[in-house]
Amino acid sequence: MNRLYHFPLSPFCRKVRLTLAEKKLEVELVEERYWEPSADFLRRNPAGKVPVLKTDGRVMAESQAICEWLEETVPQPPLMPRDAEGRFEVRRICAWFDDKFHEEVTSKLLYERVNKKIMGQGYPDSRAVKFGASRIKYHLDYMAWLLDQRRWLAGDAMTLADFTAAAHLSCLDYISDVDWNRSANVKDWYAKIKSRPSFRPLLADQVPGFPAAAHYTDLDF
């Protein structure tokens, strides 16, 4: 049995949840208040972060490493292409979102507006929020530019790159921070991902004190 220690609005946890679901692997979710780590939790992951996947006695941390391991051990359906160049592009785009987008957008909007309050760390820094709200436009335009040339973000097949991007964007969509009218092809791309069965559990997520935006669960947003 797989058990995932997670937090609902963590893009890194969502990425692993989507990968597990696409591979048709069942998982028991355990919500973890990782900012108040228990000794037990730190024993599972000395980095003190979520996600942590427990599977057959193994305890695994780091979302990209977990997803690569799932891809290698459960190859069907594939979430990475078979050629080295295609795999490079998937990993490049995963890093783009987990690193650059996370730094410039996710941390500035979601963490300021939601995580800070949940963690009792005070009010959002309005300069950070303003910066994030400005930068997300650039990232949506970059996605639009990629999707002008390709059916999916890393090429003509749906890959881990799409689920990584969707994991971040879905958290921001929960708090209504994504302007879906900015680009038709980004909206079409998200609509395709959002309607997948693997996405359904994410749409049911609720964070006390932060009701989801009205359109969040709507497949025709």
Next chain:
Amino acid sequence: MNRLYHFPLSPFCRKVRLTLAEKKLEVELVEERYWEPSADFLRRNPAGKVPVLKTDGRVMAESQAICEWLEETVPQPPLMPRDAEGRFEVRRICAWFDDKFHEEVTSKLLYERVNKKIMGQGYPDSRAVKFGASRIKYHLDYMAWLLDQRRWLAGDAMTLADFTAAAHLSCLDYISDVDWNRSANVKDWYAKIKSRPSFRPLLADQVPGFPAAAHYTDLDF
């Protein structure tokens, strides 16, 4: 011909340089003042970061994605084990250093002390430096704990995990921010990496205005 756009004291560039050298791939280094990005540079990598590897007309960014691509296209000598579990552990530790260590230590010590000055962004934030100087002890202890159980960081073979960790530590060693007396096995591990031919070019790096620590090039430090 391979060309790497880099900055000498960037751990991410050093990781790629070490991987190229271990695989016996020649590379022309071009120093890039990435914080004053030229239009040409942004065309090569819209993320505006180094390293960027140009090879056979391909332009590649993101250090981990580049190293994985090198491992797949030039398998000898291997820098990743062949089993999925071993590969997971390598990737987990690479992420530990590129993400957690970078956030808590590299950015707090190196970027405050060196990069800020070079980029004309003022003086080091003493709270950040103090935080980094305190956190590096925890990371060195974590490495010591791993090396108590294994010959190398991710297992009994030398892998990309070791070169990733050494890339970060070598930058901090340049400014004398690593206490090698804290743990004998971490020191022994670094001495083994430091004496490899692939490491020699890193030891010749010089950053104007920041002379390397006296012991930086010393193999018997």
